[in-house]
Amino acid sequence: MSTSRRVSIIRDLVLYVLTCIGLVWLVLRGAEQLGYQWHWRQVAHHLIVMGDGSLTAGPLIRGLLVTMEITLVSLVLAGGIGLTVALLRLSSSRLGRCAARVYLESIRNTPLLVQIFFFYFVVAPLFDIGRTTTAILALSLFEGAYVSEIIRAGIISIGRGQWEACYSLGLSRTQSYRAVILPQALRRILPPLTSQAVSLIKDSALVSTIAVYDVTMAGRTIVADTFLVFEVWFVVAALYLTLTLSLSALASRLERRFPRVA
Amino acid sequence: MQTILDATSADQVVIVADHLRKNFPGPVVALDDCSLQVRRGEVMVVIGPSGSGKSTLLRCLNGLETVDSGRIVIDTVPLDDQETHRLAIRRRVGMVFQSFNLFPHLTVEGNINLAQRLVRGRSRTAALATTVSLLDKVGLADALHRYPDELSGGQQQRVAIARALAMHPKVMLFDEATSALDPEMIGEVLDVMRTLAAEGMTMVVVTHEMGFAREVGDRVVFMEQGRIVEQAATDDFFQRPAKERTRAFLGLVV
Numbered sequence: 001m002s003t004s005r006r007v008s009i010i011r012d013l014v015l016y017v018l019t020c021i022g023l024v025w026l027v028l029r030g031a032e033q034l035g036y037q038w039h040w041r042q043v044a045h046h047l048i049v050m051g052d053g054s055l056t057a058g059p060l061i062r063g064l065l066v067t068m069e070i071t072l073v074s075l076v077l078a079g080g081i082g083l084t085v086a087l088l089r090l091s092s093s094r095l096g097r098c099a100a101r102v103y104l105e106s107i108r109n110t111p112l113l114v115q116i117f118f119f120y121f122v123v124a125p126l127f128d129i130g131r132t133t134t135a136i137l138a139l140s141l142f143e144g145a146y147v148s149e150i151i152r153a154g155i156i157s158i159g160r161g162q163w164e165a166c167y168s169l170g171l172s173r174t175q176s177y178r179a180v181i182l183p184q185a186l187r188r189i190l191p192p193l194t195s196q197a198v199s200l201i202k203d204s205a206l207v208s209t210i211a212v213y214d215v216t217m218a219g220r221t222i223v224a225d226t227f228l229v230f231e232v233w234f235v236v237a238a239l240y241l242t243l244t245l246s247l248s249a250l251a252s253r254l255e256r257r258f259p260r261v262a
Numbered sequence: 263m264q265t266i267l268d269a270t271s272a273d274q275v276v277i278v279a280d281h282l283r284k285n286f287p288g289p290v291v292a293l294d295d296c297s298l299q300v301r302r303g304e305v306m307v308v309i310g311p312s313g314s315g316k317s318t319l320l321r322c323l324n325g326l327e328t329v330d331s332g333r334i335v336i337d338t339v340p341l342d343d344q345e346t347h348r349l350a351i352r353r354r355v356g357m358v359f360q361s362f363n364l365f366p367h368l369t370v371e372g373n374i375n376l377a378q379r380l381v382r383g384r385s386r387t388a389a390l391a392t393t394v395s396l397l398d399k400v401g402l403a404d405a406l407h408r409y410p411d412e413l414s415g416g417q418q419q420r421v422a423i424a425r426a427l428a429m430h431p432k433v434m435l436f437d438e439a440t441s442a443l444d445p446e447m448i449g450e451v452l453d454v455m456r457t458l459a460a461e462g463m464t465m466v467v468v469t470h471e472m473g474f475a476r477e478v479g480d481r482v483v484f485m486e487q488g489r490i491v492e493q494a495a496t497d498d499f500f501q502r503p504a505k506e507r508t509r510a511f512l513g514l515v516v
Contacts, residue, residue, distance in 0.1 A: 161359060161361055161363040162363060162365065164326055164357075164359065164363060165359065165363035165364070165365070167324075167325075167326060167352060168324055168326065168352060168355070168356070168357035168359075168426070169352070169376070169377035169381065169425070169426070169429060170349055170352040170353035170377060170381040170429060171376075171377060171380060171381060172349065175380050175381075179376055179380060180365050180367075180376075183367050184365075184366065184367050187367070
Protein backbone atom coordinates (compact mmCIF):
# COMPACT_ATOMS: atom_id res chain seq x y z
CA MET A 1 0.00 0.00 0.00
CA SER A 2 1.42 3.37 -0.96
CA THR A 3 1.87 6.14 1.54
CA SER A 4 -0.63 8.47 -0.11
CA ARG A 5 -3.25 5.74 -0.04
CA ARG A 6 -2.61 5.07 3.64
CA VAL A 7 -2.87 8.78 4.41
CA SER A 8 -6.19 9.02 2.60
CA ILE A 9 -7.60 6.03 4.51
CA ILE A 10 -6.55 7.55 7.83
CA ARG A 11 -8.09 10.86 6.80
CA ASP A 12 -11.36 9.12 5.89
CA LEU A 13 -11.41 7.27 9.19
CA VAL A 14 -10.85 10.46 11.16
CA LEU A 15 -13.64 12.20 9.23
CA TYR A 16 -15.96 9.27 9.86
CA VAL A 17 -15.30 9.18 13.61
CA LEU A 18 -15.69 12.97 13.82
CA THR A 19 -19.04 12.79 12.02
CA CYS A 20 -20.27 10.07 14.37
CA ILE A 21 -19.18 12.03 17.43
CA GLY A 22 -20.94 15.09 16.00
CA LEU A 23 -24.19 13.20 15.47
CA VAL A 24 -24.15 11.68 18.95
CA TRP A 25 -23.40 15.10 20.42
CA LEU A 26 -26.36 16.60 18.53
CA VAL A 27 -28.72 13.94 19.88
CA LEU A 28 -27.44 14.31 23.44
CA ARG A 29 -27.68 18.10 23.24
CA GLY A 30 -31.23 17.86 21.93
CA ALA A 31 -32.22 15.52 24.74
CA GLU A 32 -30.55 17.75 27.28
CA GLN A 33 -32.48 20.78 26.01
CA LEU A 34 -35.67 18.80 26.48
CA GLY A 35 -34.59 17.84 29.97
CA TYR A 36 -34.61 14.22 28.80
CA GLN A 37 -33.52 11.45 31.16
CA TRP A 38 -31.93 8.43 29.45
CA HIS A 39 -33.03 5.03 30.66
CA TRP A 40 -31.29 2.64 28.32
CA ARG A 41 -31.35 -0.24 30.80
CA GLN A 42 -35.14 -0.35 30.72
CA VAL A 43 -35.16 -0.96 26.96
CA ALA A 44 -33.52 -4.35 27.22
CA HIS A 45 -36.49 -6.22 28.63
CA HIS A 46 -38.68 -4.94 25.80
CA LEU A 47 -36.34 -6.81 23.49
CA ILE A 48 -35.84 -9.95 25.51
CA VAL A 49 -37.88 -11.01 28.51
CA MET A 50 -36.04 -12.86 31.23
CA GLY A 51 -38.20 -14.90 33.55
CA ASP A 52 -37.99 -18.25 35.31
CA GLY A 53 -34.45 -18.66 34.06
CA SER A 54 -35.54 -18.81 30.42
CA LEU A 55 -35.36 -16.17 27.71
CA THR A 56 -38.38 -15.24 25.58
CA ALA A 57 -38.76 -12.65 22.85
CA GLY A 58 -39.99 -9.28 24.04
CA PRO A 59 -42.57 -7.20 22.16
CA LEU A 60 -39.95 -5.50 19.96
CA ILE A 61 -38.50 -8.79 18.76
CA ARG A 62 -41.97 -10.23 18.22
CA GLY A 63 -42.84 -7.10 16.23
CA LEU A 64 -39.66 -7.50 14.22
CA LEU A 65 -40.69 -11.05 13.30
CA VAL A 66 -44.08 -9.77 12.10
CA THR A 67 -42.33 -7.09 10.03
CA MET A 68 -40.05 -9.73 8.54
CA GLU A 69 -42.96 -12.00 7.73
CA ILE A 70 -44.97 -9.24 6.08
CA THR A 71 -42.05 -7.91 4.04
CA LEU A 72 -40.88 -11.34 2.96
CA VAL A 73 -44.29 -12.41 1.67
CA SER A 74 -44.89 -8.99 0.10
CA LEU A 75 -41.48 -9.12 -1.56
CA VAL A 76 -42.28 -12.41 -3.27
CA LEU A 77 -45.76 -11.25 -4.28
CA ALA A 78 -44.49 -7.85 -5.48
CA GLY A 79 -41.94 -9.67 -7.63
CA GLY A 80 -44.66 -11.83 -9.17
CA ILE A 81 -46.98 -8.88 -9.73
CA GLY A 82 -44.13 -6.78 -11.12
CA LEU A 83 -43.09 -9.45 -13.62
CA THR A 84 -46.68 -10.07 -14.74
CA VAL A 85 -47.41 -6.38 -15.20
CA ALA A 86 -44.14 -5.74 -17.01
CA LEU A 87 -44.83 -8.60 -19.45
CA LEU A 88 -48.40 -7.38 -19.94
CA ARG A 89 -47.17 -3.90 -20.76
CA LEU A 90 -44.80 -5.35 -23.36
CA SER A 91 -47.34 -7.79 -24.77
CA SER A 92 -49.16 -7.44 -28.06
CA SER A 93 -52.56 -7.54 -26.33
CA ARG A 94 -54.13 -4.11 -26.24
CA LEU A 95 -56.36 -5.07 -23.32
CA GLY A 96 -53.38 -6.40 -21.33
CA ARG A 97 -51.34 -3.27 -21.95
CA CYS A 98 -54.27 -1.08 -21.00
CA ALA A 99 -55.03 -2.96 -17.76
CA ALA A 100 -51.38 -2.89 -16.73
CA ARG A 101 -51.23 0.85 -17.39
CA VAL A 102 -54.33 1.58 -15.33
CA TYR A 103 -52.99 -0.48 -12.42
CA LEU A 104 -49.59 1.18 -12.57
CA GLU A 105 -50.83 4.75 -12.74
CA SER A 106 -53.49 4.39 -10.05
CA ILE A 107 -51.04 2.80 -7.61
CA ARG A 108 -48.10 5.04 -8.37
CA ASN A 109 -50.06 8.25 -8.14
CA THR A 110 -51.82 7.76 -4.81
CA PRO A 111 -50.29 7.64 -1.32
CA LEU A 112 -49.56 4.23 0.18
CA LEU A 113 -51.31 5.22 3.40
CA VAL A 114 -54.54 5.89 1.52
CA GLN A 115 -54.22 2.54 -0.25
CA ILE A 116 -53.73 0.73 3.04
CA PHE A 117 -56.84 2.40 4.46
CA PHE A 118 -58.76 1.59 1.28
CA PHE A 119 -57.87 -2.08 1.55
CA TYR A 120 -58.53 -2.15 5.28
CA PHE A 121 -61.87 -0.35 5.32
CA VAL A 122 -63.30 -1.25 1.89
CA VAL A 123 -61.76 -4.41 0.50
CA ALA A 124 -61.09 -6.39 3.69
CA PRO A 125 -64.69 -6.40 5.03
CA LEU A 126 -65.96 -7.26 1.56
CA PHE A 127 -63.91 -10.44 1.31
CA ASP A 128 -63.54 -11.01 5.02
CA ILE A 129 -59.76 -11.01 5.12
CA GLY A 130 -57.59 -10.48 8.17
CA ARG A 131 -55.41 -7.52 9.05
CA THR A 132 -52.09 -9.13 8.25
CA THR A 133 -53.32 -10.38 4.88
CA THR A 134 -54.72 -6.93 4.12
CA ALA A 135 -51.37 -5.39 4.97
CA ILE A 136 -49.52 -7.85 2.74
CA LEU A 137 -51.98 -7.28 -0.11
CA ALA A 138 -51.68 -3.50 0.04
CA LEU A 139 -47.90 -3.55 0.30
CA SER A 140 -47.33 -6.01 -2.53
CA LEU A 141 -49.69 -4.20 -4.88
CA PHE A 142 -47.94 -0.92 -4.08
CA GLU A 143 -44.37 -2.17 -4.48
CA GLY A 144 -45.37 -4.36 -7.43
CA ALA A 145 -46.10 -1.25 -9.48
CA TYR A 146 -42.56 0.05 -9.00
CA VAL A 147 -41.04 -3.37 -9.50
CA SER A 148 -42.91 -3.70 -12.81
CA GLU A 149 -41.31 -0.53 -14.12
CA ILE A 150 -37.86 -1.72 -13.05
CA ILE A 151 -38.37 -5.08 -14.76
CA ARG A 152 -39.76 -3.45 -17.88
CA ALA A 153 -36.73 -1.16 -18.09
CA GLY A 154 -34.48 -4.20 -17.73
CA ILE A 155 -36.24 -6.10 -20.49
CA ILE A 156 -36.16 -3.12 -22.85
CA SER A 157 -32.45 -2.67 -22.24
CA ILE A 158 -31.69 -6.05 -23.81
CA GLY A 159 -30.76 -5.43 -27.44
CA ARG A 160 -32.94 -6.41 -30.38
CA GLY A 161 -30.22 -8.74 -31.58
CA GLN A 162 -30.87 -11.12 -28.68
CA TRP A 163 -34.53 -11.41 -29.65
CA GLU A 164 -33.60 -11.95 -33.28
CA ALA A 165 -31.14 -14.67 -32.34
CA CYS A 166 -33.88 -16.40 -30.31
CA TYR A 167 -36.44 -16.15 -33.07
CA SER A 168 -34.06 -17.30 -35.76
CA LEU A 169 -33.32 -20.40 -33.66
CA GLY A 170 -37.04 -21.14 -33.48
CA LEU A 171 -37.61 -20.21 -29.84
CA SER A 172 -41.09 -19.01 -28.95
CA ARG A 173 -41.63 -15.70 -27.20
CA THR A 174 -42.05 -17.41 -23.83
CA GLN A 175 -38.94 -19.51 -24.31
CA SER A 176 -36.95 -16.45 -25.34
CA TYR A 177 -38.03 -14.57 -22.25
CA ARG A 178 -37.25 -17.41 -19.91
CA ALA A 179 -33.94 -18.60 -21.26
CA VAL A 180 -32.37 -15.49 -22.74
CA ILE A 181 -34.02 -12.14 -22.01
CA LEU A 182 -35.01 -12.36 -18.34
CA PRO A 183 -31.76 -13.88 -17.03
CA GLN A 184 -29.83 -11.02 -18.63
CA ALA A 185 -32.35 -8.39 -17.54
CA LEU A 186 -32.36 -9.67 -13.96
CA ARG A 187 -28.62 -9.19 -13.65
CA ARG A 188 -28.96 -5.59 -14.78
CA ILE A 189 -31.89 -4.69 -12.54
CA LEU A 190 -30.59 -6.27 -9.35
CA PRO A 191 -29.34 -2.93 -7.92
CA PRO A 192 -32.65 -1.03 -8.39
CA LEU A 193 -34.59 -4.11 -7.26
CA THR A 194 -32.57 -4.12 -4.06
CA SER A 195 -33.43 -0.46 -3.45
CA GLN A 196 -37.06 -1.29 -3.98
CA ALA A 197 -36.90 -4.16 -1.49
CA VAL A 198 -35.28 -1.83 1.05
CA SER A 199 -38.12 0.64 0.43
CA LEU A 200 -40.60 -2.14 1.01
CA ILE A 201 -39.12 -2.91 4.42
CA LYS A 202 -39.36 0.74 5.43
CA ASP A 203 -42.81 1.24 3.90
CA SER A 204 -44.06 -1.73 5.90
CA ALA A 205 -43.98 0.55 8.98
CA LEU A 206 -47.21 2.07 7.67
CA VAL A 207 -49.15 -1.13 8.33
CA SER A 208 -49.02 -0.24 12.02
CA THR A 209 -51.81 2.23 11.16
CA ILE A 210 -54.23 -0.65 10.72
CA ALA A 211 -53.15 -2.19 14.02
CA VAL A 212 -50.88 -4.86 12.62
CA TYR A 213 -48.45 -5.61 15.43
CA ASP A 214 -45.20 -5.00 13.56
CA VAL A 215 -42.03 -3.54 15.05
CA THR A 216 -43.27 0.04 14.62
CA MET A 217 -46.53 -0.77 16.35
CA ALA A 218 -44.63 -2.47 19.18
CA GLY A 219 -42.47 0.63 19.54
CA ARG A 220 -45.50 2.92 19.65
CA THR A 221 -47.13 0.82 22.34
CA ILE A 222 -44.01 0.74 24.50
CA VAL A 223 -43.49 4.49 24.12
CA ALA A 224 -47.09 5.11 25.17
CA ASP A 225 -46.58 2.93 28.26
CA THR A 226 -43.12 3.99 29.35
CA PHE A 227 -42.31 7.37 27.73
CA LEU A 228 -38.93 5.98 26.67
CA VAL A 229 -39.33 7.94 23.41
CA PHE A 230 -35.73 8.28 22.28
CA GLU A 231 -34.47 4.91 23.46
CA VAL A 232 -37.29 2.92 21.89
CA TRP A 233 -37.31 4.70 18.53
CA PHE A 234 -33.54 4.42 18.28
CA VAL A 235 -33.82 0.70 18.90
CA VAL A 236 -36.62 0.39 16.35
CA ALA A 237 -34.52 2.30 13.81
CA ALA A 238 -31.58 0.01 14.54
CA LEU A 239 -33.77 -3.05 13.99
CA TYR A 240 -34.91 -1.71 10.59
CA LEU A 241 -31.30 -0.92 9.77
CA THR A 242 -30.30 -4.49 10.58
CA LEU A 243 -32.95 -5.82 8.21
CA THR A 244 -32.14 -3.48 5.33
CA LEU A 245 -28.38 -3.87 5.65
CA SER A 246 -28.59 -7.66 5.69
CA LEU A 247 -30.76 -7.50 2.59
CA SER A 248 -28.29 -5.23 0.80
CA ALA A 249 -25.42 -7.52 1.77
CA LEU A 250 -27.33 -10.52 0.44
CA ALA A 251 -28.06 -8.71 -2.81
CA SER A 252 -24.46 -7.74 -3.43
CA ARG A 253 -23.36 -11.33 -2.81
CA LEU A 254 -25.98 -12.47 -5.30
CA GLU A 255 -24.80 -9.88 -7.79
CA ARG A 256 -21.28 -11.24 -7.71
CA ARG A 257 -22.46 -14.79 -8.27
CA PHE A 258 -24.68 -13.96 -11.21
CA PRO A 259 -23.77 -14.90 -14.77
CA ARG A 260 -22.23 -12.19 -16.85
CA VAL A 261 -23.91 -9.82 -19.24
CA ALA A 262 -22.24 -7.97 -22.08
CA MET B 263 -35.78 -13.00 -64.99
CA GLN B 264 -38.01 -15.52 -63.33
CA THR B 265 -37.63 -19.03 -64.61
CA ILE B 266 -40.62 -21.28 -65.09
CA LEU B 267 -39.98 -24.52 -63.29
CA ASP B 268 -41.22 -27.91 -64.29
CA ALA B 269 -42.53 -30.40 -61.77
CA THR B 270 -39.24 -32.20 -61.15
CA SER B 271 -37.22 -29.11 -60.45
CA ALA B 272 -39.99 -27.55 -58.39
CA ASP B 273 -39.35 -29.83 -55.45
CA GLN B 274 -35.69 -28.90 -55.63
CA VAL B 275 -36.55 -25.28 -54.99
CA VAL B 276 -36.09 -24.54 -51.29
CA ILE B 277 -36.77 -20.81 -51.25
CA VAL B 278 -39.42 -19.07 -53.28
CA ALA B 279 -39.82 -15.33 -52.97
CA ASP B 280 -42.42 -13.79 -55.25
CA HIS B 281 -42.92 -10.09 -55.90
CA LEU B 282 -41.91 -8.98 -52.41
CA ARG B 283 -42.68 -5.41 -51.52
CA LYS B 284 -41.95 -3.58 -48.34
CA ASN B 285 -42.09 0.07 -47.42
CA PHE B 286 -40.34 1.70 -44.54
CA PRO B 287 -41.81 4.92 -43.18
CA GLY B 288 -40.25 7.62 -45.34
CA PRO B 289 -39.47 7.99 -49.00
CA VAL B 290 -37.13 5.00 -49.33
CA VAL B 291 -38.65 1.78 -50.62
CA ALA B 292 -37.19 -1.14 -48.70
CA LEU B 293 -38.10 -3.83 -51.20
CA ASP B 294 -39.53 -3.14 -54.62
CA ASP B 295 -40.94 -6.19 -56.39
CA CYS B 296 -38.16 -8.63 -55.52
CA SER B 297 -38.47 -12.21 -56.75
CA LEU B 298 -35.97 -15.00 -56.46
CA GLN B 299 -35.70 -18.75 -56.10
CA VAL B 300 -33.00 -20.79 -54.48
CA ARG B 301 -32.53 -24.48 -55.24
CA ARG B 302 -31.37 -27.13 -52.87
CA GLY B 303 -27.61 -27.03 -52.44
CA GLU B 304 -27.29 -23.70 -54.16
CA VAL B 305 -25.25 -20.80 -52.81
CA MET B 306 -26.85 -17.49 -53.71
CA VAL B 307 -24.82 -14.38 -53.03
CA VAL B 308 -26.58 -11.04 -52.66
CA ILE B 309 -24.47 -7.95 -53.27
CA GLY B 310 -25.12 -4.25 -53.68
CA PRO B 311 -24.34 -0.87 -52.15
CA SER B 312 -25.30 -0.16 -48.53
CA GLY B 313 -28.96 0.59 -48.08
CA SER B 314 -29.91 -1.34 -51.18
CA GLY B 315 -32.21 -3.72 -49.29
CA LYS B 316 -29.99 -6.82 -49.21
CA SER B 317 -30.33 -7.34 -45.48
CA THR B 318 -34.03 -6.53 -45.50
CA LEU B 319 -34.60 -9.13 -48.21
CA LEU B 320 -32.69 -11.72 -46.18
CA ARG B 321 -34.50 -10.88 -42.95
CA CYS B 322 -37.85 -11.23 -44.69
CA LEU B 323 -36.96 -14.79 -45.69
CA ASN B 324 -37.17 -16.05 -42.09
CA GLY B 325 -39.83 -13.64 -40.95
CA LEU B 326 -37.67 -11.32 -38.86
CA GLU B 327 -39.27 -8.62 -40.97
CA THR B 328 -42.64 -8.79 -42.62
CA VAL B 329 -43.36 -7.92 -46.22
CA ASP B 330 -46.24 -5.66 -47.23
CA SER B 331 -47.12 -7.87 -50.17
CA GLY B 332 -45.73 -10.86 -52.01
CA ARG B 333 -45.28 -14.53 -51.22
CA ILE B 334 -42.53 -16.45 -49.48
CA VAL B 335 -42.37 -20.25 -49.35
CA ILE B 336 -39.53 -22.04 -47.60
CA ASP B 337 -39.22 -25.78 -48.12
CA THR B 338 -42.94 -25.98 -49.04
CA VAL B 339 -44.03 -24.05 -45.91
CA PRO B 340 -45.65 -20.70 -46.70
CA LEU B 341 -44.55 -17.78 -44.54
CA ASP B 342 -47.83 -16.16 -43.56
CA ASP B 343 -49.64 -14.90 -40.49
CA GLN B 344 -49.90 -18.34 -38.93
CA GLU B 345 -47.62 -18.67 -35.93
CA THR B 346 -47.09 -22.40 -36.58
CA HIS B 347 -45.79 -21.66 -40.10
CA ARG B 348 -43.57 -18.92 -38.80
CA LEU B 349 -42.04 -21.21 -36.18
CA ALA B 350 -41.73 -24.08 -38.66
CA ILE B 351 -39.80 -21.84 -41.02
CA ARG B 352 -37.52 -20.52 -38.33
CA ARG B 353 -36.71 -24.08 -37.40
CA ARG B 354 -35.73 -24.83 -40.99
CA VAL B 355 -33.75 -21.68 -41.57
CA GLY B 356 -30.54 -20.86 -39.73
CA MET B 357 -29.33 -17.30 -39.57
CA VAL B 358 -25.95 -15.74 -38.90
CA PHE B 359 -25.84 -12.05 -38.01
CA GLN B 360 -23.31 -9.33 -38.60
CA SER B 361 -23.09 -8.72 -34.83
CA PHE B 362 -23.01 -12.46 -33.88
CA ASN B 363 -25.78 -12.08 -31.27
CA LEU B 364 -24.46 -14.82 -29.03
CA PHE B 365 -26.11 -15.09 -25.62
CA PRO B 366 -23.60 -13.38 -23.32
CA HIS B 367 -24.87 -15.02 -20.13
CA LEU B 368 -24.28 -18.55 -21.43
CA THR B 369 -21.10 -20.45 -22.23
CA VAL B 370 -20.43 -21.61 -25.75
CA GLU B 371 -21.94 -24.95 -24.75
CA GLY B 372 -25.04 -23.22 -23.37
CA ASN B 373 -25.37 -21.12 -26.51
CA ILE B 374 -25.34 -24.11 -28.83
CA ASN B 375 -27.31 -26.45 -26.56
CA LEU B 376 -30.15 -24.04 -25.77
CA ALA B 377 -32.31 -24.26 -28.87
CA GLN B 378 -31.51 -27.93 -29.41
CA ARG B 379 -33.02 -28.67 -26.04
CA LEU B 380 -35.89 -26.16 -26.04
CA VAL B 381 -36.92 -26.40 -29.67
CA ARG B 382 -35.79 -29.86 -30.76
CA GLY B 383 -36.36 -31.42 -27.34
CA ARG B 384 -33.03 -33.21 -27.39
CA SER B 385 -31.61 -34.64 -24.20
CA ARG B 386 -28.64 -32.96 -22.61
CA THR B 387 -26.27 -35.69 -23.75
CA ALA B 388 -27.62 -35.73 -27.31
CA ALA B 389 -27.38 -31.94 -27.53
CA LEU B 390 -23.87 -31.97 -26.12
CA ALA B 391 -22.75 -34.56 -28.66
CA THR B 392 -23.99 -32.38 -31.50
CA THR B 393 -22.43 -29.30 -29.94
CA VAL B 394 -19.04 -30.93 -29.53
CA SER B 395 -18.96 -32.24 -33.09
CA LEU B 396 -20.02 -28.87 -34.53
CA LEU B 397 -17.43 -26.99 -32.48
CA ASP B 398 -14.86 -29.40 -33.84
CA LYS B 399 -16.07 -28.64 -37.33
CA VAL B 400 -15.69 -24.86 -36.91
CA GLY B 401 -12.30 -25.38 -35.27
CA LEU B 402 -13.22 -24.41 -31.72
CA ALA B 403 -13.22 -27.75 -29.93
CA ASP B 404 -11.52 -26.21 -26.88
CA ALA B 405 -14.01 -23.33 -26.46
CA LEU B 406 -16.85 -25.40 -25.01
CA HIS B 407 -16.79 -23.81 -21.55
CA ARG B 408 -15.77 -20.30 -22.54
CA TYR B 409 -18.06 -17.29 -22.44
CA PRO B 410 -18.63 -15.22 -25.60
CA ASP B 411 -16.77 -12.20 -24.23
CA GLU B 412 -13.66 -14.35 -23.84
CA LEU B 413 -13.59 -15.06 -27.57
CA SER B 414 -12.39 -13.00 -30.53
CA GLY B 415 -14.89 -11.73 -33.08
CA GLY B 416 -13.99 -14.44 -35.55
CA GLN B 417 -14.37 -17.13 -32.90
CA GLN B 418 -17.72 -15.71 -31.80
CA GLN B 419 -18.98 -15.75 -35.36
CA ARG B 420 -17.89 -19.37 -35.78
CA VAL B 421 -19.75 -20.26 -32.58
CA ALA B 422 -22.80 -18.47 -33.98
CA ILE B 423 -22.56 -20.56 -37.16
CA ALA B 424 -22.29 -23.74 -35.07
CA ARG B 425 -25.30 -22.64 -33.03
CA ALA B 426 -27.38 -22.23 -36.18
CA LEU B 427 -26.16 -25.51 -37.64
CA ALA B 428 -27.09 -27.41 -34.48
CA MET B 429 -30.73 -27.06 -35.48
CA HIS B 430 -29.99 -28.96 -38.72
CA PRO B 431 -31.41 -26.19 -40.89
CA LYS B 432 -32.40 -26.71 -44.52
CA VAL B 433 -31.17 -23.25 -45.39
CA MET B 434 -28.54 -20.94 -43.91
CA LEU B 435 -28.82 -17.18 -44.21
CA PHE B 436 -25.69 -15.07 -43.71
CA ASP B 437 -26.28 -11.38 -43.08
CA GLU B 438 -22.92 -9.70 -43.67
CA ALA B 439 -21.34 -12.30 -41.44
CA THR B 440 -17.83 -10.88 -41.82
CA SER B 441 -18.55 -7.14 -41.92
CA ALA B 442 -17.98 -6.56 -38.19
CA LEU B 443 -14.71 -8.50 -38.11
CA ASP B 444 -11.11 -7.35 -38.10
CA PRO B 445 -9.50 -8.18 -41.45
CA GLU B 446 -7.34 -10.97 -40.04
CA MET B 447 -10.43 -12.81 -38.78
CA ILE B 448 -12.49 -12.68 -41.95
CA GLY B 449 -10.65 -15.61 -43.46
CA GLU B 450 -11.45 -18.09 -40.68
CA VAL B 451 -15.18 -17.37 -40.95
CA LEU B 452 -15.18 -17.51 -44.76
CA ASP B 453 -13.38 -20.86 -44.51
CA VAL B 454 -16.21 -22.28 -42.45
CA MET B 455 -18.76 -20.94 -44.92
CA ARG B 456 -16.77 -22.38 -47.81
CA THR B 457 -16.81 -25.81 -46.13
CA LEU B 458 -20.55 -25.60 -45.65
CA ALA B 459 -21.10 -24.72 -49.28
CA ALA B 460 -18.91 -27.63 -50.36
CA GLU B 461 -21.01 -29.97 -48.23
CA GLY B 462 -24.07 -28.92 -50.19
CA MET B 463 -25.75 -26.57 -47.71
CA THR B 464 -28.30 -24.26 -49.30
CA MET B 465 -27.11 -20.75 -48.52
CA VAL B 466 -28.13 -17.17 -49.10
CA VAL B 467 -25.19 -14.90 -48.39
CA VAL B 468 -25.33 -11.13 -48.14
CA THR B 469 -21.74 -9.97 -48.36
CA HIS B 470 -19.25 -7.37 -49.49
CA GLU B 471 -16.60 -10.01 -50.09
CA MET B 472 -16.46 -10.13 -53.90
CA GLY B 473 -13.70 -12.74 -53.89
CA PHE B 474 -15.89 -15.06 -51.84
CA ALA B 475 -18.90 -14.37 -54.09
CA ARG B 476 -16.90 -15.27 -57.18
CA GLU B 477 -15.37 -18.37 -55.69
CA VAL B 478 -18.26 -19.91 -53.74
CA GLY B 479 -21.43 -18.42 -55.19
CA ASP B 480 -23.47 -20.37 -57.70
CA ARG B 481 -25.58 -17.38 -58.51
CA VAL B 482 -25.29 -13.70 -57.75
CA VAL B 483 -28.07 -11.21 -57.12
CA PHE B 484 -27.27 -7.54 -57.46
CA MET B 485 -29.58 -5.15 -55.63
CA GLU B 486 -29.93 -1.40 -55.63
CA GLN B 487 -32.56 0.82 -54.02
CA GLY B 488 -34.72 -2.11 -53.02
CA ARG B 489 -34.77 -3.63 -56.49
CA ILE B 490 -33.09 -6.67 -57.90
CA VAL B 491 -31.15 -5.17 -60.78
CA GLU B 492 -29.64 -8.37 -62.08
CA GLN B 493 -29.33 -12.00 -61.10
CA ALA B 494 -27.21 -14.49 -62.96
CA ALA B 495 -24.88 -17.44 -62.67
CA THR B 496 -21.67 -16.31 -61.02
CA ASP B 497 -19.42 -16.52 -64.09
CA ASP B 498 -21.90 -14.69 -66.29
CA PHE B 499 -22.46 -12.08 -63.64
CA PHE B 500 -18.82 -11.17 -63.19
CA GLN B 501 -17.66 -11.65 -66.78
CA ARG B 502 -20.68 -10.55 -68.79
CA PRO B 503 -22.86 -8.30 -66.62
CA ALA B 504 -25.97 -7.41 -68.60
CA LYS B 505 -26.90 -4.15 -66.93
CA GLU B 506 -25.08 -0.85 -67.04
CA ARG B 507 -25.61 -0.38 -63.26
CA THR B 508 -24.00 -3.73 -62.53
CA ARG B 509 -20.97 -2.88 -64.61
CA ALA B 510 -20.63 0.44 -62.82
CA PHE B 511 -20.88 -1.24 -59.40
CA LEU B 512 -18.40 -3.97 -60.30
CA GLY B 513 -16.07 -1.33 -61.70
CA LEU B 514 -16.10 0.33 -58.31
CA VAL B 515 -15.64 -2.68 -56.09
CA VAL B 516 -13.59 -5.22 -58.03
